[in-house]
Amino acid sequence: MDFMEIIRSRRTIRFFRQDPLGEDMLFELVEAARLAPSASNGQPLEYVIVNEKTQVERVFEQLAWGAYVQPRRDPPAGHRPVAYIVVLINSERELGRFGVVDAAAAIENILLASWSKGIGSCWLASVNRETTVDILNIPAKYRIDSVVALGYPDETPLLAECAGDSIEYYLDDDDRLHVPKRALNTITHVNTFGRRKKA
Ligand SMILES: Cc1cc2nc3c(=O)[nH]c(=O)nc-3n(C[C@H](O)[C@H](O)[C@H](O)COP(=O)(O)O)c2cc1C
Structure with a gap:
């Protein structure tokens, strides 16, 4: 891998x-x-x-x-x-x-x-x-x-996107764990705080 x-x-x-x-x-x-x-x-x-x-x-x-x-x-x-x-x-x-x-x-x-x-x-x-x-x-x-x-x-377990502000992992109906991670672009600032990567 x-x-x-x-x-x-x-x-x-x-x-x-x-x-x-x-x-x-x-x-x-x-x-x-x-x-x-x-x-x-x-x-x-x-x-x-x-x-x-x-x-x-x-x-x-x-x-x-x-x-x-x-x-x-x-x-x-x-x-x-x-x-x-x-x-x-x-x-x-x-x-x-x-x-x-x-x-x-x-x-x-x-x-x-x-x-x-x-x-x-x-x-x-x-x-x-x-x-x-x-x-x-x-x-x-x-x-x-x-x-x-x-x-x-x-x-x-599965990687998931955060829904809104929730960071809590959760189990679905099949007892599978989903683990939300905050999106890359919401936690990364470019050169100046608050400036985001251009799309
Ligand atoms: C400092 C630290 C302490 C943790 N302690 C526990 C714990 O006591 N029990 C537990 O079930 N998981 C614990 N975890 C696992 C976290 O819940 C887990 O890393 C988080 O939900 C993200 O999931 P991931 O590791 O699959 O990315 C801990 C993780 C870290 C980094």
């Missing part, structure tokens, strides 16, 4: 097939994160790979899914993620407020690298962090930025 097509076709996946993801593949996804840009090259991020069944089940209980379509994108048993990458910020290495920014760049690399391999993902910030640090035995100087849920897709 052409790189722009990977970007264009990637959608958040919340229902997954149950084919396993091996450790080598998960390490490769962390490799994509490792190579992301980092403010002052501070590199405060570390990662916990989770693919062992009991741990996967425990982490799942700490997550909240698809707020706009609750509870219809809570993955049911048999459609849950098969692995996670938990993204940690080491407070002793963090430079100012840039840990979160570094994490976002690294996570986007994970999402795109996954998609290029046919693997679906969901970036989750709605995480019960207090419980998750216990489950994963994470030392106090680290905080959980986000959890990336992973697995082969078992749904096919």
Whole structure:
């Protein structure tokens, strides 16, 4: 797939097939994160790979899914993620407020690298962090930025245009997710704010 097509076709996946993801593949996804840009090259991020069944089940209980379509994108048993990458910020290495920014760049690399391999993902910030640090035995100087849920897709969400101001994703009568994105020309200004691209 052409790189722009990977970007264009990637959608958040919340229902997954149950084919396993091996450790080598998960390490490769962390490799994509490792190579992301980092403010002052501070590199405060570390990662916990989770693919062992009991741990996967425990982490799942700490997550909240698809707020706009609750509870219809809570993955049911048999459609849950098969692995996670938990993204940690080491407070002793963090430079100012840039840990979160570094994490976002690294996570986007994970999402795109996954998609290029046919693997679906969901970036989750709605995480019960207090419980998750216990489950994963994470030392106090680290905080959980986000959890990336992973697995082969078992749904096919569609890119949509925003209707008016609404940015909420929605499910149609066939339970297919539609994800509206604001139109290119409404968010892009040319040389002067408010000037639009000529038709
Ligand atoms: C910072 C961030 C936090 C997110 N947290 C959650 C979350 O906790 N639960 C969830 O189901 N989706 C979460 N998402 C996924 C968004 O809902 C999703 O990216 C958005 O609806 C756009 O869909 P798309 O990724 O298919 O383009 C998060 C995305 C981002 C960037």
